Amino acid sequence: MSGLILKNGYVYDPLNGIKGEKMDICIENGKIVEEVSDAKVIDCSGKVVMPGGVEIHSHLAGGKVNVGRMLRPEDHLKNVYPKTKLTRAANGYSTPSTFLTGYLYAKLGYTTAFTAALPPLMARHTHEELHDIPMLDKGALTLMGNNWFIMRYLKRGDVELAAAFVAWLLKAVKGYAIKVVNPGGGEAWGWGRDVRSLDDPVPHFDITPREIISGLVKVNEMLALPHSIHLHANNLGRVGNFATTLETMQVPNGTKPARERQVLQLTHAQFHSYGGDSWKNFASEAESIAKAVNSNENVIIDIGQVVFGDTTTMTADGPMEYYLSSLTGLKWANKNIELETSPGVTPFVYSKRSPVSAVQWAVGLELALHINDAWKVLLTTDHPNGAPFFKYPTIIAWLMSSKYREETMKEVHSAAQKNTTLATIDREYDFYEIATITRAGQAKSLGIQETKGHLGVGADADVAVYDINPEEIDPSRDYKLIEEKFARTSYTIKGGEIVVKDGEIVKVVQGKTLYIDARVDESLEREVMRDIDYYFKRFYSVNLANYPVQEVYLTNPTPVQIDATNVR
Amino acid sequence: MQRYTDVICSFCGTLCDDIEVVVEDNKIVDVKHACRIGTAKFLASNDYEHRLLKPMVRKNGKLVEVSLDEAIEEAARILKDATKPLLYGWSSTSCEAHSVGVELAEELGGVIDNTTTVCHGPSVLAIHDAGYISCTLGEVKNRADLIIYWGANPMHGHPRHLSRYSIFPRGYFRERGQQDRELIVIDVRKTDTAKIANKFIKVNYGEDYELISALRKVVNGGELREESVAGVPREEIIALAEKMKNAQFGVLFFGMGLTQSYGRHRNIDNAINLVRDLNAHTKFVIMAMRGHYNVTGFNEVLSWQAGFPYAVDFGRGYAWYNPGETTANDVLQRGECDAALIIASDPVSHFPRKSIEHLARIPFIAIDIHPTPTTQLADVVIPSAIAGIEVEGTAYRMDAVPLRLRKVKEPPEGVLSDVEILRRILARVRGEEALTAKAEVAK
Incomplete structure (x- = not known):
């Protein structure tokens, strides 16, 4: 593989503190290097150069996404791309086919993506779909907040056994991090119930959401996993849920992170920042949430921004999907998964004329603008829950232009003006901050910042070049141009190869699949295996031997070795 | 040993x-x-007398043994020469084979469809309209106290369904197994499953929809004025509705008695909505009793690769889905396809006569493990190894739990897996060098 030199671009590389300096980026053998002799030169003058985008929370792949596809054939009559010599036939708007998912991310300049919720029993399915997503390095956040083993261990105070179980589970299902969704609520949904506060006991398990969260925080730091716990808090989407969210943020207080990162990522915070006490006075509490984030070292958020239009909501929060479908009357899919979780899916339309949608739209932007430190904000739409991921350029343009926000506000229900603070905010993001919330911050949160999310020597050669001249363009005024240019890169470079040129796929590549391979103390492992064996024999519907996912399902399997033998 | x-x-x-x-x-x-x-099935894999062992091509009206290369070449020629080939079957092979199949269909601009079209196709249509409120089978085992089979006879069709997942096993919240559960069977005749049920409800043939509607009426608080509906007395309907509302965790398994009788997808739509209504009162789920071991897997693979669960037409260069137009029988009966590839399925035994008449008129390839009426009518026959016995692969259970099929013995000499056969055909369709150099056989 010969080298590449990206010459003379304006480089934004927050992890290395580079703020739009004119630089050359040298690439050889898939890595960023100091210098390269035999190289193809790409003229990047007048263009923005950033590390490849990193997606931290997107429902990319797996059973739930595919249920979304089966539920909504109408979604696949939209966004249709015929087969070409290079690319497969592809379709789908809110639940794009696997191939299209890879192509679209690459066109946006993204090179790494983590799927938001892998149900362990269905892990093989998630990996089969990830296998068919080209262009990206991948990983899977693994659902654990309603797992019977974990709830039982934590109830008994056996944090070490819980840690040993988590280590076993991540390796068995080839998962990357601890994902917690509506802790306790997923199990309650096995009986058609939910938990509505941090201290609501889970039926039959006699443990509370608070105990599940604090227990898993402990486990995560004992194992020193690269990512923090990734929490979808209780009461998602409910009126007045901000109080639960504020309380949730306090749960890990006093915990020291085992690595240089947060101890809690509060995911799609937009859906958790609502005030009011009925849909009639539904209002934003983004400012209170932002204040709490500003003053809390342990917590970061990703936004979960809403963009107006039709989408498909999907989450492991089964009771929430039932509640939502009861409000809309639209079709509803549900899937309780034994001993583990209970996802659901239902379509939704965010309408500009709806006061609730208008407030939701404003809340996401308010969060991003009220939180002072861009490292504490990650750009997501919780694809496809707030909007499909390919709406990112629109959100970037909103963040960079208060004028664009004003223009949009004129088109939407007046609740966005009355019940939120968005209209009062002048702050505008610059390119450096955009690079932070779309790649550097993600990489840091995931603990992959050594090789991802930056352009320093030794990083993977994943690069995005956008046809934007920061000296000439005024994002505040030229927001339409920003929206357009961030939607298709001049070049996307993946592992040192040009995969997108002028917004078109020019090469299809297969990325790596990252998973955690954590080693724990042998006697602890033996003890936890006894429990696993016992439970599988009695309560699972598959044999233990058929549960773990073989490496053959992963593209370029890349285990992240963790030595946790000190846990005992 | x-x-x-x-x-x-x-x-x-x-x-x-x-x-x-x-x-x-x-x-x-x-x-x-x-x-x-x-x-x-396991033991039959020993019986080479009733296996397909040699590739065959029809010459002068007779199937004659040929080399594998020649059979692959002829298969590729037939498919390449066709304007609109149909690729049908798929439900008894691995997802890895499905994946190559979708790529082949796309390459050819053909139609790809599986046996869903003649079993739970109506269920899929109902899911498009109403959703699917379901669970994995372990949830049933651990929680369910009310189990209903409607238009399904697992004692014959899914013999271990009752003992592994539904009525007999002990579960976490059902420690005493059968004693903690109640089984109700609704069917048009007293099946062997009905014989072991706590209650059998006989519904008039073709009137399932009416019975579901009556149940929904009672569940939703309406007053049932009719003396009886679909042959079931009013008191019995009210009692059943109350039982469903009062269950802690209820499950409705339905089979082809509901999907392929009068009303079809409307029956399933109504049943899903009954379950949705019940969720206002308690926990209730519904599940289709999928037949072939990997019929579900094909729906999954086609959905994530092409966006639709079955009956996809790639003639436009992209996936087009319109059941009734793009479904196998419709394509055949309109005489629209001019070649076919049938894999892991025997439509000649099961499709309507009119469909088979067209299939007999066009050149087609059959890939299967043993001789069937379909292989006898085919122009190219390629023997394949048995997935789950002779080759590994992936299959999806009826509740979409994916499992890794194991290999326990070698296939007959010279016999390849479906995946390998399809890959070779695809390579030849694309005009790539034959892959034979790599391995003449999977020895």
């Missing part, structure tokens, strides 16, 4: 994964835990 445990039975959608198989001299000599059908 080699003993294999945790083997997955590749027969029905129950996908039992606790089978023990003993192999001696590449022959299966013992099978433990499987039902009679599953055991027979």
Whole structure:
């Protein structure tokens, strides 16, 4: 593989503190290097150069996404791309086919993506779909907040056994991090119930959401996993849920992170920042949430921004999907998964004329603008829950232009003006901050910042070049141009190869699949295996031997070795 | 002698994964835990007299043995020369084969469809309209106290469904197994499953929809004025509705008695909505009793690759889905396809006569493990190895839990897996060099 030199671009590389300096980026053998002799030169003058985008929370792949596809054939009559010599036939708007998912991310300049919720029993399915997503390095956040083993261990105070179980589970299902969704609520949904506060006991398990969260925080730091716990808090989407969210943020207080990162990522915070006490006075509490984030070292958020239009909501929060479908009357899919979780899916339309949608739209932007430190904000739409991921350029343009926000506000229900603070905010993001919330911050949160999310020597050669001249363009005024240019890169470079040129796929590549391979103390492992064996024999519907996912399902399997033998 | 445990039975959608198989001299000599059908499938893999062993091509009206290369070449020629080939079958092979199949269909601009079209196709249509409120089978085992089979007879079709997942097993919240549960069977005749039920409700043939509607009316607080509906007395309907509302965790398993009788997808739509209504009162779920062991897997693969669960037409260069137009029988009966590839399925035995008449008129390829009426009518016949016995692969249980099929013995000499056969055909369709140099056979 010969080298590449990206010459003379304006480089934004927050992890290395580079703020739009004119630089050359040298690439050889898939890595960023100091210098390269035999190289193809790409003229990047007048263009923005950033590390490849990193997606931290997107429902990319797996059973739930595919249920979304089966539920909504109408979604696949939209966004249709015929087969070409290079690319497969592809379709789908809110639940794009696997191939299209890879192509679209690459066109946006993204090179790494983590799927938001892998149900362990269905892990093989998630990996089969990830296998068919080209262009990206991948990983899977693994659902654990309603797992019977974990709830039982934590109830008994056996944090070490819980840690040993988590280590076993991540390796068995080839998962990357601890994902917690509506802790306790997923199990309650096995009986058609939910938990509505941090201290609501889970039926039959006699443990509370608070105990599940604090227990898993402990486990995560004992194992020193690269990512923090990734929490979808209780009461998602409910009126007045901000109080639960504020309380949730306090749960890990006093915990020291085992690595240089947060101890809690509060995911799609937009859906958790609502005030009011009925849909009639539904209002934003983004400012209170932002204040709490500003003053809390342990917590970061990703936004979960809403963009107006039709989408498909999907989450492991089964009771929430039932509640939502009861409000809309639209079709509803549900899937309780034994001993583990209970996802659901239902379509939704965010309408500009709806006061609730208008407030939701404003809340996401308010969060991003009220939180002072861009490292504490990650750009997501919780694809496809707030909007499909390919709406990112629109959100970037909103963040960079208060004028664009004003223009949009004129088109939407007046609740966005009355019940939120968005209209009062002048702050505008610059390119450096955009690079932070779309790649550097993600990489840091995931603990992959050594090789991802930056352009320093030794990083993977994943690069995005956008046809934007920061000296000439005024994002505040030229927001339409920003929206357009961030939607298709001049070049996307993946592992040192040009995969997108002028917004078109020019090469299809297969990325790596990252998973955690954590080693724990042998006697602890033996003890936890006894429990696993016992439970599988009695309560699972598959044999233990058929549960773990073989490496053959992963593209370029890349285990992240963790030595946790000190846990005992 | 080699003993294999945790083997997955590749027969029905129950996908039992606790089978023990003993192999001696590449022959299966013992099978433990499987039902009679599953055991027979494992043992039948020994019987080379009733296997397809040699590739064949029809010459002067007769199928004659040829080399594998020649058969692949002829298969590729037939498909390449066609304007609109139909690729049908798929439900009894692995997802890896499905994946190559979708790529081949796309390359050819053909139609790809599986047996969903003649079993739970109506269920899929209902899901498009109403959703799908379901769970994995372990949830049923651990929680369910009310189990209903409607238009399904698992005692015959899915023999271990009752003992592994539904009525007999002990579960976490159902420690006493059967004693903690109630079984109700609704059907047009007293099946063997109905004979072991706590209650059998006989519904008039073709009137399932009316009975579902009556139940919904009662569940939603309406007053039932009719003396009886669909042959079921009013009191019995009210009692059943109350029982459903008062269950802690209820499940409605439905089979082809509901999907393929009068009303079809409307029946399923109504049943899903009944379950949705019940969720206002308690926990209730519904599940389709999928037949072939990997019929579900095909729906999954096609959905994530092409956006639709079955009946996809790639004629436009992208996926077009319109059941009734793009479904196998419709394509055949309109005489629209001018070639076909049939894999892991026997439509000549099961499709309507009019469909078969067209199939007989066009050149087609059959890939299967043993001779069937379909292979006898085909122009190219390619023998394949048995997924789950002779080759590994992936299959999805009826509740979409994916499992890794195991290999316990070698395939007959010279016989390749479906995946490898399809890859070679695809390569030849694309004009790439034959892959034969790599391996003449999977020895």
